[in-house]
Amino acid sequence: MKSILAVGLGGAIGSVMRYLITLWWLRPGENNFPLPTFLANVAGCFLIGIIFTVGEKQEWLSSEMRLFLMTGICGGFTTFSAFALENWKFLQTDQTGLFILYVSVTFIATLIAIAGGVWLSRIILY
Numbered sequence: 001m002k003s004i005l006a007v008g009l010g011g012a013i014g015s016v017m018r019y020l021i022t023l024w025w026l027r028p029g030e031n032n033f034p035l036p037t038f039l040a041n042v043a044g045c046f047l048i049g050i051i052f053t054v055g056e057k058q059e060w061l062s063s064e065m066r067l068f069l070m071t072g073i074c075g076g077f078t079t080f081s082a083f084a085l086e087n088w089k090f091l092q093t094d095q096t097g098l099f100i101l102y103v104s105v106t107f108i109a110t111l112i113a114i115a116g117g118v119w120l121s122r123i124i125l126y
Helices: 002-025 035-057 063-077 080-092 096-125
Strands: none
Touching: 002 035, 002 063, 035 063, 035 080, 035 096, 080 096
C-alpha cells in the first residue's frame, strides 16, 4: 500500500509540474515545435539518471522513495503520450521535417540526459 501511495502522490506532483511548464510556454499563434514536452522529457530523464544512480549506491534512499521519485514524479512529469500525439499531429499535417527533427532530437537528448544524470551522480558520490 505504501508503494501505491508513493507512486500516486509522486505522479500527481509530476503531472502538475508538467502542466505548469505548458502554461509557462503557451504563446498565441506559436504552435510549432512542442518545447514543453521536449523539456519535460529531457529534464525527467536527467533526474531519473540521478535518482537511479543515487538509489543504487545510497542506503538512505528507500524503495518507496525511489518509487515516489522515479515512477511517480518522473513518470508523471515526462510525457510520452503527449510526445506521441504531437508527432501524430505533425504527420497528419504533412510536417514531416518537424516530425523527424522532434523524434531524433528527443531520442538523442533524453539518452544524453540520462547519461548526464548518471555521470553527475557518480562524480558526486565517489
